[in-house]
Amino acid sequence: MSTPLLLGVYQPGSTVLHRLPVWVKVLSLGALSLTIVLVRDVRAAVGFLALALVLAAIGKVALRTLARSTRGILVIAVIASALQWWAAGPDKAAETLLDLISLALLALTVTATTLVNAILDSLIRGIGPLRRVGVDPERVALTIGLAIQAIPGTVALALETRDAARARGLGSHPRAYLTPFVIRVVARAHETGDALAARGIGDD
């Protein structure tokens, strides 16, 4: 199976972005993403994309990774902006397309320059004070980490299920692959839960 999505794959390096404290990166990503979503303007969207590209270049994110990861996102972005074109015209469509690509690039740049474990550690520290009100920071961080990691696996399951349906000549009917897909995702979640429990993760 080829990897459809290379989310959260760390690329070792020593660029400024690699050395930046994790919380700075995560908070900036949040703030920038919010700005991109809130500022409704095509020219601003071009500016954000340029900024995202510059940041990716500073972090020396490999071109191959960029191209491969954005391919999947491009499909989604193109569909979303086609809908926008139909509903709100070409300006909105261009803005949506550019914004989605910028968001993806920024997220990719953070994950390529930051180990997921480091993000988890930083999250645990960040939400540590919530321990007093009954929140278990370790568990919250692990849940977020798992959600990130589950994406490529789930995409792979979707492709496998689609291929299996096609092989049986059932390709055109969504029920032929949706039902088995949902069952497989739930089964995989159960197995992963068992594996985590067996590894004693979440024990303390």
Place this chain on the structure above:
Amino acid sequence: MSIVFEGAGLTVDTPDGSRVVLAPTTLELAEHRIAVVGANGSGKSTLARMINGLVAPSAGRVLVDGFDPARDGREVRRRVGFCFTDPAAQLVMPTCAEDIELSLRRTVKDAHLRRQRALQVLERHGLVDHADASVHTLSGGQKQLLALAGVLAVEPSVVIADEPTTLLDLANTRRIGDLLLGLEQQLVLVTHDLDLAARCDRGIVVADARVVYDGPAAAAVDHYVASVPA
């Protein structure tokens, strides 16, 4: 390490009546390497999963070093490592080193030290070149090796493996099989690979939710083979 089944069994309620998944079983597992063989659906996984509390018996109990997995789960999981069939379900972090680090989180609190220990573990299993590679880029055999490395990283005293080689090719089956059989730890190996099973010190055959043979591994394999109509 002593693993004791005291009449441990599992009966579940299903829409069409109750179903015996594993009849009450009494066993003491003390040998170094114990193989469990039997047909699909006979109850092997249920037996194996009871040892670390993934499945709780509905009758009787299991004791691992005196601890009941249903009550002292934490103590039991510290002693018992579990290796599953499909490594894709076990590997939960993006890169190889990070997945090993996840195993070590419980025991090594310092992040820098944890990374170093993870690299040592990868080195030991010939995976250090893949430390920062995505787990999705590994071959099936390498994935299972990594999953096993993650289990062994925390130095359990018993390793339970439920069909660890079922998805592997011949070379990787040999590699993982040799690794498991060569462990100093006690091993409980559920497998359909009868050559691997025969190399153990003791063999248990499960059929229709019951242990139907318990003795030397080679004899257990013969018993199982003889029970399957030609």
